[in-house]
Amino acid sequence: MEKVLILFFAISQIACDVSHILLTEELSTIPPPPKPxxxxxxxxxxxxxxxxxxxxxxxxxxxxxxxxxxxxxxxxxxxxxxxxxxxxxxxxxxKNQPDLPSDSKSVFQAKQRHYEQYNAIALQHQSPQILVVPRDSVAVHNAKNRHYTLFEKIAADHARIAAEREALRLASKNTLEDHY
Missing domain, CATH: 2.40.128 (Lipocalin)
Structure with a gap:
């Protein structure tokens, strides 16, 4: 126990001694004036x-x-x-910037063709799209039919079980009422 206390005291003295970090004297120099x-x-x-x-x-x-x-x-x-x-x-x-050079005749015509093609493509993309719903393959059609058949069978089983439980509940209720 004594060794632990001595070790703790030594570590705390090392960790807490920060006096060498603190500045004890003020800066007495004035910063130099700005230089060109x-x-x-x-x-x-x-x-x-x-x-x-x-x-x-x-x-x-x-x-x-x-x-x-x-x-x-x-x-x-x-x-x-x-x-x-x-x-x-x-x-x-x-604001008095030099004007950019004007386009030559061939550059002007090329820009016009570009704008016309761009506008034609933009118009094609703006028209309402025909929605095409994919058709089921034979395998998908058969899988859907199996799913629907199983779903109907499970729903019928659940309805039968619910009816049987209701009948049992009513029967037990009637039996309890007969006893009292």
């Missing part, structure tokens, strides 16, 4: 394809200027230029 920086990157979904960019420059006094660009769902390049300072974040969407 600049960065930029361009990225894409696969090699050789760029669909987003970002660049930013800070003067080290808390003022930041930058811009980012991305390709929107309409395949137009959108650019946002921004400034961040002590008064907040100020984005400006550049």
């Amino acid at each position: 920086y600049a960065f930029g990157y361009a990225a894409g979904r696969f090699p050789g394809h760029i669909d987003r960019t970002h660049s930013e420059v800070s003067d080290g006094a808390g003022n930041v200027q930058g811009s980012y660009s991305y390709v929107d769902p309409r395949h137009q390049i959108r650019t946002v230029e921004y400034t961040a300072d002590k008064n907040g974040f100020h984005p400006i969407l550049n």
